[in-house]
Amino acid sequence: MKNVILDLDTGIDDTLALLYVLSKRDEINLLGITAVFGNVETRVSARNSLTILDLFDRNDVPVYLGQVAPYGKESYKVKEEVQLIHGKNGLGNVSFPSSNREIKDDGIKFIRDMILAHPGDITIVPTGPLTNIAALYERFPEVLKVEHEIISMGGALTVEGNVTEVAEANYYKDPIGAGIVFSKNISLKMICLDVTQQSHLYPSDINKWNGYKGNLIKSMVEFYINFHKVGYCYLHDPSAVCAILHPEYFTFLNIPLYVTAQGRVIGKYNSNLPIKQAAIAVDHISVEKELKASWQKLFE
DSSP: OEEEEEEEOOSHHHHHHHHHHHHTTTTEEEEEEEEOSSSSOHHHHHHHHHHHHHHTTOTTSOEEEOOSSSTTOSOOOOOHHHHHHHOTTSSTTOOOOOOOOOOBSOHHHHHHHHHHHSTTSOEEEEOSOSHHHHHHHHHOGGGGGSOOEEEEEOOOSSSOOSSSSSOOHHHHHOHHHHHHHHTSOSEEEEEOHHHHTTOEEOHHHHTTOOHHHHHHHHHHHHHHHHHHOSSSEEOHHHHHHHHHHOGGGEEEEEEEEEEOOSSTTTTOEEEEEEEEEEEEEEOHHHHHHHHHHHHHHHTO
8 A cells, every 4th residue: 555645736637646646545544635825826736636525535634734835936827828727716617516625734744644643654656836846845854864765747857848848737837846856865766758748548548437426537638639629638737646666668768857947948857866766667558557547437
C-alpha cells in the first residue's frame, strides 16, 4: 500500500488524476489533498477537490489549503486563457453537487506531519506549481532529512514548452518555487511534457462512462477535449499519478537540473545541482490502458 498526498490545482486533468487514485483504494492510501493555485485559485482548487471526493463517497479524505500565490508574491489571478482550458470553475463549467465539508487550514504543516509519520514510505504528487513543496522545505527544513518521494507533473526537457518555447505551465507559474524544490537533495521524478503529451484520451473512451457520475465527468472532459481541437486531450496529470504504481512505464534520465527564473528561459532547465529523474520516454500504450481501465471501473 502506497501512502500518497496529492497536491492539486484542481482543474480537469487534476480531477482525472484524482479519480485514478480513488480507483486504486486497495493499492493507494490517500492521506489527503493539499490545494494550490494554477488552473484555479487555491480556495477554488480545494473546493473542487472536496466536490469530487464527496461525489465518489470519499469524505474520509481531508483537503487542506496551501499557498495562494507564487513564491514571493501576494496574489494570483487566473488568466483568461487558462479558463478556456479548464472553464471558469476549473471543472469545464459543469455544475457538480457541492460539498458541505470544511476546508482545513495549513496544508504545509499537514505535508510535514505526514512525512514525519511515514518516513521512507510516502509519495507527494504535485500536479500544479511547486509552491507548496517549496514552502514546505523553507518552513520545515527538517523534512529534508527524512526520506520521501516527489512525483511532479511539470517541465519540458527535450520538447517545446506549452507556455513559451522552453517553459511548461506549472513551473512557469512559479519558477522561483520550482527552483527551490529542484535545488534540494531529494528523490524527485519529473513527469514532463516529453511523456505526458504521448498519452491521449479520446471521445470514444469517455463515451463508455455511464450513470450520473459518469455523465458529469464525461461532460467535464468533453470541454477539455474540445479545447485541444485535435480530437483528443493529453493526459498530463494522470501520467504523474500513474507513475506512483507503475514507474516501469517510464524511462527516466538521471540528470542534475535546476529551474531558472529570469530572462527568456524563465522556467527552463539547465544542468547543475542535485540529480533528479526526468521522464524522457514512455510506454504510452500501457499508460493509456492502465488509466482508462481504472476510470472505467468507477462508472460501472
